[in-house]
Amino acid sequence: MGKEEIHFKLLHNDVAEADRKFDDVRQRPRKFIYINDDLDHTQSTAQQVQTKLVKFYQSMFPRPSQFELPKGTSNRFLHMDELLLSYFCTPLHLLFYLV
Numbered sequence: 001m002g003k004e005e006i007h008f009k010l011l012h013n014d015v016a017e018a019d020r021k022f023d024d025v026r027q028r029p030r031k032f033i034y035i036n037d038d039l040d041h042t043q044s045t046a047q048q049v050q051t052k053l054v055k056f057y058q059s060m061f062p063r064p065s066q067f068e069l070p071k072g073t074s075n076r077f078l079h080m081d082e083l084l085l086s087y088f089c090t091p092l093h094l095l096f097y098l099v
Contacts, residue, residue: 005031010038011053013045022056033060 007030009021025033035053039046069075077083 001031007033007035009033009035011035011049012038013040013043013049015045015048015052018049018052022052025056026060 007025007028009025011018011021037053039049077086
């Protein structure tokens with residue numbers, strides 16, 4: 001995979017710079033978008049840049065993925081093994097797993 005397939009953008013507290021970076025991604029689509037939040041959240045412009053970031057992603061991906069959780073829910077598992085244990089193990093199985 002070459003650089004021509006990836007957008008790598010660092011976000012700082014400059015609102016105009018963020019707009020330019022988002023416009024660049026829109027104008028030159030690539031397979032992967034990597035955006036690093038390097039904001040100083042103590043500055044007042046941080047919230048403006050965050051709002052622009054949300055709007056950018058909503059414009060790029062207007063429909064949720066079929067794999068996203070419904071709005072208002074969260075995943076109660078931090079690790080895959082915990083999820084698998086919840087599906088395939090009864091409390092008795094779990095006892096033997098831990099021993």
